[in-house]
Amino acid sequence: MIRALPLLTALLPMPAAAHPHVFIDTGLTLVLDAENRLTEIRVTWAYDELYSLLVMEEYGVDDDYDGALRPEELAVLDGFDMQWIEGFEGDTYLAKNGAALSLTGPLAHETSVENGRVVTTHTRRLAAPVALTSAVSVKAYDPTYYTAYTVSRGASVEGGTGCAATITPADLDAAYTMLEELLYGPRSAEFGEENFPEVGEAFADEVRLACVSGS
Protein backbone atom coordinates (compact mmCIF):
# COMPACT_ATOMS: atom_id res chain seq x y z
CA MET A 1 0.00 0.00 0.00
CA ILE A 2 2.86 2.34 0.76
CA ARG A 3 3.95 2.39 -2.87
CA ALA A 4 0.46 3.35 -3.91
CA LEU A 5 0.30 6.43 -1.69
CA PRO A 6 1.91 8.98 -4.05
CA LEU A 7 -0.61 7.79 -6.60
CA LEU A 8 -3.44 8.37 -4.19
CA THR A 9 -2.44 11.93 -3.47
CA ALA A 10 -2.72 12.51 -7.22
CA LEU A 11 -6.45 12.02 -6.91
CA LEU A 12 -7.31 14.88 -4.62
CA PRO A 13 -10.23 16.93 -5.86
CA MET A 14 -9.48 20.42 -7.10
CA PRO A 15 -10.38 23.17 -4.67
CA ALA A 16 -13.65 24.81 -5.48
CA ALA A 17 -11.69 28.00 -6.09
CA ALA A 18 -10.34 26.47 -9.25
CA HIS A 19 -13.52 27.08 -11.19
CA PRO A 20 -15.05 30.44 -11.98
CA HIS A 21 -18.60 31.66 -11.39
CA VAL A 22 -18.32 35.09 -12.99
CA PHE A 23 -16.93 35.76 -16.47
CA ILE A 24 -15.60 39.17 -17.51
CA ASP A 25 -14.54 40.35 -20.96
CA THR A 26 -11.80 42.91 -20.37
CA GLY A 27 -10.50 45.82 -22.41
CA LEU A 28 -7.33 47.78 -21.58
CA THR A 29 -6.19 51.22 -22.66
CA LEU A 30 -2.63 52.20 -21.79
CA VAL A 31 -2.07 55.93 -21.53
CA LEU A 32 1.40 57.36 -22.26
CA ASP A 33 2.72 60.87 -21.76
CA ALA A 34 4.73 62.88 -24.32
CA GLU A 35 7.95 61.24 -23.11
CA ASN A 36 6.60 57.74 -23.82
CA ARG A 37 6.12 57.00 -20.16
CA LEU A 38 3.19 54.91 -18.96
CA THR A 39 1.10 57.07 -16.64
CA GLU A 40 -2.42 55.63 -16.54
CA ILE A 41 -4.41 52.56 -17.39
CA ARG A 42 -8.11 52.42 -18.26
CA VAL A 43 -9.78 49.10 -17.55
CA THR A 44 -13.12 47.99 -18.99
CA TRP A 45 -15.04 45.09 -17.51
CA ALA A 46 -18.01 43.60 -19.36
CA TYR A 47 -19.77 41.21 -16.97
CA ASP A 48 -21.41 38.04 -18.26
CA GLU A 49 -25.17 38.14 -18.84
CA LEU A 50 -26.15 36.21 -15.72
CA TYR A 51 -24.01 38.22 -13.33
CA SER A 52 -25.21 41.42 -15.03
CA LEU A 53 -28.81 40.39 -14.43
CA LEU A 54 -27.96 39.61 -10.80
CA VAL A 55 -26.39 43.04 -10.31
CA MET A 56 -29.30 44.86 -11.98
CA GLU A 57 -31.83 43.05 -9.84
CA GLU A 58 -29.86 43.57 -6.66
CA TYR A 59 -29.78 47.29 -7.33
CA GLY A 60 -33.43 47.27 -8.32
CA VAL A 61 -32.84 48.79 -11.76
CA ASP A 62 -34.29 47.72 -15.14
CA ASP A 63 -37.89 47.63 -13.95
CA ASP A 64 -39.08 46.94 -17.52
CA TYR A 65 -36.72 43.92 -17.75
CA ASP A 66 -35.52 44.74 -21.25
CA GLY A 67 -31.85 44.71 -20.28
CA ALA A 68 -31.46 48.41 -21.15
CA LEU A 69 -31.11 51.11 -18.49
CA ARG A 70 -32.17 54.75 -18.35
CA PRO A 71 -29.55 57.35 -17.34
CA GLU A 72 -30.96 57.63 -13.82
CA GLU A 73 -30.79 53.84 -13.46
CA LEU A 74 -27.19 53.83 -14.66
CA ALA A 75 -26.44 56.46 -12.02
CA VAL A 76 -27.74 54.09 -9.32
CA LEU A 77 -25.52 51.30 -10.62
CA ASP A 78 -22.37 53.36 -11.22
CA GLY A 79 -19.60 52.54 -8.78
CA PHE A 80 -21.12 49.24 -7.61
CA ASP A 81 -17.84 47.44 -8.38
CA MET A 82 -15.56 50.27 -7.27
CA GLN A 83 -15.86 49.92 -3.49
CA TRP A 84 -12.72 47.87 -3.16
CA ILE A 85 -12.18 46.18 0.15
CA GLU A 86 -8.81 46.11 1.87
CA GLY A 87 -6.46 43.73 0.13
CA PHE A 88 -8.28 43.73 -3.20
CA GLU A 89 -5.72 44.60 -5.86
CA GLY A 90 -8.23 45.44 -8.56
CA ASP A 91 -7.51 42.28 -10.55
CA THR A 92 -5.16 44.21 -12.86
CA TYR A 93 -1.46 43.51 -12.48
CA LEU A 94 1.42 45.39 -14.13
CA ALA A 95 5.07 44.42 -14.16
CA LYS A 96 8.29 45.58 -15.75
CA ASN A 97 11.27 43.21 -15.85
CA GLY A 98 9.34 40.95 -13.50
CA ALA A 99 8.92 43.63 -10.83
CA ALA A 100 5.35 44.63 -9.95
CA LEU A 101 4.34 48.23 -10.66
CA SER A 102 2.04 49.81 -8.11
CA LEU A 103 -1.17 51.57 -9.05
CA THR A 104 -3.65 53.84 -7.35
CA GLY A 105 -7.18 52.66 -6.64
CA PRO A 106 -9.92 53.48 -9.16
CA LEU A 107 -10.04 57.24 -9.85
CA ALA A 108 -12.70 57.94 -12.46
CA HIS A 109 -15.34 55.37 -13.32
CA GLU A 110 -18.45 55.00 -15.43
CA THR A 111 -21.07 52.34 -16.04
CA SER A 112 -23.06 51.45 -19.12
CA VAL A 113 -25.11 48.54 -20.44
CA GLU A 114 -24.61 46.74 -23.76
CA ASN A 115 -27.07 44.04 -24.83
CA GLY A 116 -28.05 43.25 -21.27
CA ARG A 117 -24.47 43.20 -20.05
CA VAL A 118 -23.20 45.62 -17.42
CA VAL A 119 -19.99 47.29 -18.63
CA THR A 120 -17.87 49.41 -16.30
CA THR A 121 -14.71 51.39 -16.98
CA HIS A 122 -12.29 52.77 -14.44
CA THR A 123 -8.99 54.60 -14.54
CA ARG A 124 -5.97 53.90 -12.36
CA ARG A 125 -2.76 55.90 -12.27
CA LEU A 126 0.71 54.47 -11.88
CA ALA A 127 2.39 55.46 -8.62
CA ALA A 128 5.09 57.09 -10.79
CA PRO A 129 5.37 57.38 -14.59
CA VAL A 130 7.17 54.34 -15.96
CA ALA A 131 9.68 54.74 -18.80
CA LEU A 132 9.29 52.02 -21.41
CA THR A 133 12.97 51.14 -21.55
CA SER A 134 11.78 47.57 -21.55
CA ALA A 135 8.33 46.11 -22.12
CA VAL A 136 5.60 46.39 -19.51
CA SER A 137 3.39 43.37 -18.94
CA VAL A 138 -0.29 43.79 -18.04
CA LYS A 139 -2.48 40.94 -16.86
CA ALA A 140 -6.11 40.90 -15.77
CA TYR A 141 -6.94 38.08 -13.38
CA ASP A 142 -8.56 37.14 -10.10
CA PRO A 143 -5.94 35.15 -8.15
CA THR A 144 -8.70 32.98 -6.65
CA TYR A 145 -10.25 32.39 -10.09
CA TYR A 146 -13.77 33.04 -8.77
CA THR A 147 -13.91 35.48 -11.68
CA ALA A 148 -12.45 34.54 -15.06
CA TYR A 149 -11.11 37.50 -17.10
CA THR A 150 -10.44 37.40 -20.84
CA VAL A 151 -8.85 40.35 -22.65
CA SER A 152 -11.32 40.03 -25.51
CA ARG A 153 -12.14 43.74 -25.84
CA GLY A 154 -8.65 44.55 -26.99
CA ALA A 155 -5.67 46.49 -25.69
CA SER A 156 -4.79 49.89 -27.11
CA VAL A 157 -2.25 52.62 -26.55
CA GLU A 158 -3.17 56.28 -26.14
CA GLY A 159 -0.49 58.95 -26.56
CA GLY A 160 3.24 58.45 -26.94
CA THR A 161 4.98 57.61 -30.21
CA GLY A 162 6.01 54.27 -31.67
CA CYS A 163 4.49 52.19 -28.88
CA ALA A 164 2.13 49.28 -29.27
CA ALA A 165 0.30 46.74 -27.14
CA THR A 166 0.14 43.09 -28.15
CA ILE A 167 -2.06 40.43 -26.60
CA THR A 168 -0.82 36.91 -25.99
CA PRO A 169 -3.77 34.68 -25.07
CA ALA A 170 -3.34 32.43 -22.06
CA ASP A 171 -2.00 28.97 -22.84
CA LEU A 172 -4.93 27.11 -21.35
CA ASP A 173 -3.40 23.66 -21.77
CA ALA A 174 -0.32 24.82 -19.89
CA ALA A 175 -2.55 26.46 -17.28
CA TYR A 176 -4.47 23.27 -16.58
CA THR A 177 -1.27 21.25 -16.55
CA MET A 178 0.34 23.67 -14.09
CA LEU A 179 -2.81 23.61 -12.00
CA GLU A 180 -2.67 19.84 -11.83
CA GLU A 181 1.01 19.84 -10.91
CA LEU A 182 0.37 22.28 -8.09
CA LEU A 183 -2.69 20.42 -6.92
CA TYR A 184 -1.42 16.89 -7.23
CA GLY A 185 2.35 17.28 -7.11
CA PRO A 186 4.56 17.01 -4.03
CA ARG A 187 3.64 20.51 -2.84
CA SER A 188 -0.11 19.96 -2.99
CA ALA A 189 -0.40 19.68 0.79
CA GLU A 190 0.63 23.33 1.20
CA PHE A 191 -2.36 24.63 -0.67
CA GLY A 192 -5.97 25.08 0.23
CA GLU A 193 -8.76 27.17 -1.17
CA GLU A 194 -7.60 30.42 0.34
CA ASN A 195 -3.85 30.24 -0.14
CA PHE A 196 -3.83 28.79 -3.59
CA PRO A 197 -1.13 30.56 -5.58
CA GLU A 198 -1.26 31.91 -9.10
CA VAL A 199 -4.17 29.83 -10.37
CA GLY A 200 -5.90 32.85 -11.80
CA GLU A 201 -2.66 34.20 -13.25
CA ALA A 202 -2.06 30.97 -15.16
CA PHE A 203 -5.37 31.55 -16.95
CA ALA A 204 -4.61 35.21 -17.69
CA ASP A 205 -4.02 36.67 -21.14
CA GLU A 206 -0.88 38.84 -21.23
CA VAL A 207 -0.71 42.31 -22.77
CA ARG A 208 2.80 43.55 -23.57
CA LEU A 209 3.41 47.24 -24.06
CA ALA A 210 6.64 48.04 -25.90
CA CYS A 211 8.09 50.89 -27.94
CA VAL A 212 10.30 50.61 -31.01
CA SER A 213 13.85 51.57 -30.08
CA GLY A 214 14.99 55.06 -30.91
CA SER A 215 11.54 56.60 -30.59
Next chain:
Amino acid sequence: MRLGILIPLALALAVTALVWAAGGFDALARWAAQGQREVQSDMAGAIRALKAGEAGALAGLMTLAFAYGFFHAAGPGHGKALIGGYGLGRRVSALRLSIIALASSLAQALTAIALVYGGVFLLDWSRERMEGVAERWLAPASYAAIAAIGLWLFWRGLTGLRRGDAHDHAGCGHAHGPSPDDMAGVASVRDAALLIGGVALRPCTGALFLLVICWRLGVDMAGILGTLAMALGTATVTIAVALLATTAREGALAGLAGGATARRVLPALELAAGALILAAAATLLAPFV
Protein backbone atom coordinates in the same frame (compact mmCIF):
# COMPACT_ATOMS: atom_id res chain seq x y z
CA MET B 1 1.71 -13.97 -5.02
CA ARG B 2 -1.67 -12.99 -6.38
CA LEU B 3 -2.22 -10.30 -3.84
CA GLY B 4 0.76 -8.38 -5.22
CA ILE B 5 -0.80 -8.28 -8.67
CA LEU B 6 -4.38 -7.64 -7.75
CA ILE B 7 -3.96 -4.57 -5.60
CA PRO B 8 -2.25 -2.60 -8.39
CA LEU B 9 -4.92 -3.87 -10.80
CA ALA B 10 -7.71 -2.66 -8.57
CA LEU B 11 -5.91 0.62 -8.09
CA ALA B 12 -5.45 1.10 -11.82
CA LEU B 13 -9.20 0.80 -12.28
CA ALA B 14 -9.74 3.09 -9.33
CA VAL B 15 -7.48 5.65 -10.98
CA THR B 16 -9.54 5.63 -14.17
CA ALA B 17 -12.67 6.45 -12.23
CA LEU B 18 -11.08 8.93 -9.90
CA VAL B 19 -8.86 10.88 -12.28
CA TRP B 20 -12.07 11.92 -13.92
CA ALA B 21 -13.70 12.41 -10.54
CA ALA B 22 -10.86 14.71 -9.55
CA GLY B 23 -11.11 16.71 -12.77
CA GLY B 24 -7.76 15.48 -14.01
CA PHE B 25 -8.39 15.81 -17.72
CA ASP B 26 -7.39 19.11 -19.33
CA ALA B 27 -9.70 18.82 -22.29
CA LEU B 28 -12.66 17.92 -20.16
CA ALA B 29 -12.02 20.81 -17.79
CA ARG B 30 -11.76 23.28 -20.68
CA TRP B 31 -14.85 21.94 -22.35
CA ALA B 32 -16.80 22.11 -19.10
CA ALA B 33 -15.69 25.70 -18.42
CA GLN B 34 -16.64 26.81 -21.93
CA GLY B 35 -20.00 25.04 -21.68
CA GLN B 36 -20.74 26.71 -18.37
CA ARG B 37 -19.85 30.12 -19.79
CA GLU B 38 -22.28 29.73 -22.69
CA VAL B 39 -25.09 28.27 -20.63
CA GLN B 40 -24.66 31.02 -18.06
CA SER B 41 -25.32 33.66 -20.74
CA ASP B 42 -28.29 31.82 -22.17
CA MET B 43 -29.78 31.41 -18.72
CA ALA B 44 -29.95 35.19 -18.27
CA GLY B 45 -31.85 35.43 -21.57
CA ALA B 46 -34.24 32.70 -20.50
CA ILE B 47 -34.97 34.45 -17.20
CA ARG B 48 -35.73 37.71 -19.04
CA ALA B 49 -37.97 35.80 -21.48
CA LEU B 50 -39.76 34.24 -18.55
CA LYS B 51 -40.33 37.60 -16.93
CA ALA B 52 -41.62 38.93 -20.27
CA GLY B 53 -44.15 36.10 -20.29
CA GLU B 54 -42.86 34.38 -23.42
CA ALA B 55 -44.31 30.96 -24.11
CA GLY B 56 -41.96 28.08 -23.37
CA ALA B 57 -39.60 30.26 -21.35
CA LEU B 58 -39.88 28.11 -18.22
CA ALA B 59 -39.06 24.94 -20.16
CA GLY B 60 -36.11 26.75 -21.73
CA LEU B 61 -34.81 27.83 -18.32
CA MET B 62 -35.18 24.30 -16.94
CA THR B 63 -33.17 22.88 -19.85
CA LEU B 64 -30.42 25.47 -19.41
CA ALA B 65 -30.29 24.98 -15.64
CA PHE B 66 -29.95 21.24 -16.20
CA ALA B 67 -27.07 21.87 -18.63
CA TYR B 68 -25.44 24.29 -16.14
CA GLY B 69 -25.55 21.60 -13.45
CA PHE B 70 -24.05 19.07 -15.82
CA PHE B 71 -21.18 21.31 -16.97
CA HIS B 72 -20.46 22.52 -13.47
CA ALA B 73 -20.31 18.97 -12.13
CA ALA B 74 -18.19 17.76 -15.06
CA GLY B 75 -15.52 20.18 -13.87
CA PRO B 76 -13.72 19.69 -10.57
CA GLY B 77 -15.83 19.10 -7.47
CA HIS B 78 -16.08 17.41 -4.10
CA GLY B 79 -19.20 15.36 -4.82
CA LYS B 80 -17.61 13.15 -7.43
CA ALA B 81 -14.53 12.32 -5.32
CA LEU B 82 -16.73 11.35 -2.38
CA ILE B 83 -19.21 9.20 -4.32
CA GLY B 84 -16.43 7.65 -6.42
CA GLY B 85 -14.21 6.93 -3.42
CA TYR B 86 -17.03 5.35 -1.49
CA GLY B 87 -18.05 3.19 -4.46
CA LEU B 88 -14.50 1.85 -4.68
CA GLY B 89 -14.03 1.35 -0.98
CA ARG B 90 -17.31 -0.31 -0.02
CA ARG B 91 -19.35 -2.92 -1.75
CA VAL B 92 -22.52 -1.10 -2.60
CA SER B 93 -24.82 -1.84 -5.50
CA ALA B 94 -24.61 0.47 -8.49
CA LEU B 95 -28.30 1.22 -8.12
CA ARG B 96 -28.04 2.12 -4.46
CA LEU B 97 -25.02 4.37 -4.95
CA SER B 98 -26.75 6.02 -7.91
CA ILE B 99 -29.77 6.75 -5.74
CA ILE B 100 -27.47 8.20 -3.07
CA ALA B 101 -25.82 10.36 -5.76
CA LEU B 102 -29.20 11.62 -6.95
CA ALA B 103 -30.40 12.26 -3.41
CA SER B 104 -27.23 14.17 -2.53
CA SER B 105 -27.62 16.45 -5.57
CA LEU B 106 -31.26 17.16 -4.77
CA ALA B 107 -30.40 17.76 -1.13
CA GLN B 108 -27.69 20.20 -2.25
CA ALA B 109 -30.38 22.11 -4.18
CA LEU B 110 -32.57 22.17 -1.06
CA THR B 111 -29.63 23.63 0.94
CA ALA B 112 -29.35 26.47 -1.58
CA ILE B 113 -33.11 27.09 -1.48
CA ALA B 114 -33.17 27.01 2.33
CA LEU B 115 -30.16 29.33 2.55
CA VAL B 116 -31.61 31.93 0.17
CA TYR B 117 -35.18 31.90 1.48
CA GLY B 118 -34.14 31.48 5.10
CA GLY B 119 -31.66 34.31 4.60
CA VAL B 120 -34.16 36.52 2.81
CA PHE B 121 -37.23 36.05 4.99
CA LEU B 122 -35.90 35.27 8.43
CA LEU B 123 -32.68 37.19 8.59
CA ASP B 124 -32.81 39.82 5.87
CA TRP B 125 -29.38 38.84 4.58
CA SER B 126 -27.62 40.22 1.52
CA ARG B 127 -26.35 37.87 -1.16
CA GLU B 128 -22.76 38.49 -0.05
CA ARG B 129 -23.77 37.39 3.43
CA MET B 130 -25.35 34.19 2.05
CA GLU B 131 -22.24 33.43 0.02
CA GLY B 132 -20.22 34.09 3.16
CA VAL B 133 -22.29 31.59 5.15
CA ALA B 134 -21.89 29.05 2.35
CA GLU B 135 -18.11 29.54 2.28
CA ARG B 136 -17.28 29.97 5.95
CA TRP B 137 -19.71 27.59 7.67
CA LEU B 138 -21.37 25.19 5.26
CA ALA B 139 -18.24 24.38 3.25
CA PRO B 140 -16.18 23.23 6.28
CA ALA B 141 -19.19 21.34 7.66
CA SER B 142 -19.45 19.54 4.34
CA TYR B 143 -15.74 18.71 4.35
CA ALA B 144 -15.97 17.45 7.93
CA ALA B 145 -18.72 15.04 6.86
CA ILE B 146 -16.47 13.90 4.01
CA ALA B 147 -13.61 13.36 6.48
CA ALA B 148 -15.94 11.27 8.66
CA ILE B 149 -16.71 8.98 5.70
CA GLY B 150 -12.99 8.64 4.97
CA LEU B 151 -12.20 7.87 8.60
CA TRP B 152 -14.99 5.29 8.75
CA LEU B 153 -13.74 3.47 5.62
CA PHE B 154 -10.14 3.65 6.83
CA TRP B 155 -11.05 2.23 10.23
CA ARG B 156 -13.14 -0.58 8.72
CA GLY B 157 -10.31 -1.46 6.33
CA LEU B 158 -7.81 -1.52 9.17
CA THR B 159 -9.89 -3.77 11.42
CA GLY B 160 -10.72 -5.95 8.39
CA LEU B 161 -7.02 -6.42 7.65
CA ARG B 162 -6.22 -7.25 11.27
CA ARG B 163 -8.98 -9.82 11.53
CA GLY B 164 -7.85 -11.29 8.22
CA ASP B 165 -4.36 -11.77 9.66
CA ALA B 166 -5.65 -13.41 12.82
CA HIS B 167 -7.72 -15.73 10.73
CA ASP B 168 -4.77 -16.81 8.62
CA HIS B 169 -2.63 -17.54 11.63
CA ALA B 170 -5.34 -19.51 13.38
CA GLY B 171 -5.91 -21.49 10.19
CA CYS B 172 -9.29 -22.65 11.39
CA GLY B 173 -12.45 -23.14 9.39
CA HIS B 174 -14.89 -20.69 10.82
CA ALA B 175 -15.26 -17.25 9.52
CA HIS B 176 -14.08 -14.75 12.06
CA GLY B 177 -12.80 -12.51 9.32
CA PRO B 178 -15.17 -10.69 7.03
CA SER B 179 -16.10 -12.64 3.89
CA PRO B 180 -17.12 -10.92 0.67
CA ASP B 181 -20.68 -11.79 1.64
CA ASP B 182 -20.33 -9.84 4.86
CA MET B 183 -18.90 -7.02 2.84
CA ALA B 184 -21.93 -7.17 0.60
CA GLY B 185 -23.93 -6.24 3.68
CA VAL B 186 -25.97 -3.23 2.83
CA ALA B 187 -24.34 0.15 3.14
CA SER B 188 -25.92 1.45 6.28
CA VAL B 189 -28.35 4.30 6.55
CA ARG B 190 -25.70 6.17 8.48
CA ASP B 191 -23.27 5.90 5.54
CA ALA B 192 -25.93 7.13 3.15
CA ALA B 193 -26.77 10.05 5.42
CA LEU B 194 -23.11 11.05 5.71
CA LEU B 195 -22.58 10.81 1.96
CA ILE B 196 -25.63 12.90 1.21
CA GLY B 197 -24.70 15.40 3.92
CA GLY B 198 -21.11 15.62 2.67
CA VAL B 199 -22.25 16.65 -0.77
CA ALA B 200 -25.36 18.61 0.16
CA LEU B 201 -24.10 20.90 2.89
CA ARG B 202 -22.17 23.05 0.47
CA PRO B 203 -24.56 24.82 -1.90
CA CYS B 204 -23.53 25.72 -5.45
CA THR B 205 -22.86 29.41 -6.07
CA GLY B 206 -24.63 29.19 -9.44
CA ALA B 207 -27.79 28.01 -7.71
CA LEU B 208 -27.58 30.94 -5.27
CA PHE B 209 -27.29 33.35 -8.23
CA LEU B 210 -30.35 31.85 -9.93
CA LEU B 211 -32.44 31.86 -6.75
CA VAL B 212 -31.59 35.46 -5.86
CA ILE B 213 -32.33 36.72 -9.39
CA CYS B 214 -35.67 34.90 -9.57
CA TRP B 215 -36.66 36.05 -6.09
CA ARG B 216 -35.88 39.67 -7.02
CA LEU B 217 -37.87 39.32 -10.23
CA GLY B 218 -40.82 37.80 -8.39
CA VAL B 219 -40.61 34.51 -10.29
CA ASP B 220 -39.60 32.51 -7.22
CA MET B 221 -41.00 29.21 -8.40
CA ALA B 222 -38.93 29.36 -11.60
CA GLY B 223 -35.80 29.82 -9.47
CA ILE B 224 -36.67 26.88 -7.23
CA LEU B 225 -37.55 24.61 -10.15
CA GLY B 226 -34.41 25.76 -11.97
CA THR B 227 -32.29 24.91 -8.95
CA LEU B 228 -33.81 21.41 -8.86
CA ALA B 229 -33.17 21.03 -12.61
CA MET B 230 -29.56 22.07 -11.94
CA ALA B 231 -29.35 19.32 -9.32
CA LEU B 232 -30.57 16.74 -11.84
CA GLY B 233 -27.86 17.92 -14.24
CA THR B 234 -25.25 17.53 -11.49
CA ALA B 235 -26.65 14.11 -10.64
CA THR B 236 -26.08 12.78 -14.18
CA VAL B 237 -22.35 13.25 -13.59
CA THR B 238 -22.21 11.88 -10.03
CA ILE B 239 -24.34 8.88 -11.09
CA ALA B 240 -21.89 8.21 -13.93
CA VAL B 241 -19.06 8.29 -11.37
CA ALA B 242 -21.04 5.95 -9.09
CA LEU B 243 -21.52 3.46 -11.94
CA LEU B 244 -17.87 3.70 -12.95
CA ALA B 245 -16.63 3.18 -9.39
CA THR B 246 -18.88 0.22 -8.56
CA THR B 247 -18.13 -1.43 -11.91
CA ALA B 248 -14.39 -0.97 -11.46
CA ARG B 249 -14.57 -2.52 -8.01
CA GLU B 250 -16.64 -5.50 -9.12
CA GLY B 251 -14.43 -6.03 -12.16
CA ALA B 252 -11.27 -6.04 -10.08
CA LEU B 253 -12.68 -8.41 -7.50
CA ALA B 254 -14.66 -10.74 -9.75
CA GLY B 255 -12.04 -13.49 -9.58
CA LEU B 256 -11.69 -13.41 -5.84
CA ALA B 257 -14.97 -14.87 -4.64
CA GLY B 258 -14.57 -15.94 -1.10
CA GLY B 259 -10.84 -16.80 -1.08
CA ALA B 260 -8.33 -15.85 1.56
CA THR B 261 -6.99 -13.27 -0.86
CA ALA B 262 -10.34 -11.52 -0.91
CA ARG B 263 -10.17 -11.19 2.85
CA ARG B 264 -6.99 -9.22 2.33
CA VAL B 265 -7.83 -7.27 -0.79
CA LEU B 266 -11.25 -6.05 0.26
CA PRO B 267 -10.11 -4.39 3.48
CA ALA B 268 -7.04 -3.07 1.68
CA LEU B 269 -9.23 -1.43 -0.93
CA GLU B 270 -11.43 0.00 1.78
CA LEU B 271 -8.38 1.29 3.62
CA ALA B 272 -7.05 2.91 0.42
CA ALA B 273 -10.37 4.55 -0.42
CA GLY B 274 -10.68 5.78 3.15
CA ALA B 275 -7.17 7.26 3.02
CA LEU B 276 -7.96 8.92 -0.29
CA ILE B 277 -11.17 10.52 0.94
CA LEU B 278 -9.48 11.58 4.19
CA ALA B 279 -6.62 13.21 2.29
CA ALA B 280 -9.11 15.02 0.08
CA ALA B 281 -11.07 16.25 3.08
CA ALA B 282 -7.88 17.37 4.81
CA THR B 283 -6.89 19.48 1.82
CA LEU B 284 -10.32 21.06 1.66
CA LEU B 285 -10.44 21.69 5.41
CA ALA B 286 -6.89 23.05 5.73
CA PRO B 287 -7.75 26.72 5.05
CA PHE B 288 -10.35 26.69 7.82
CA VAL B 289 -8.12 25.39 10.57
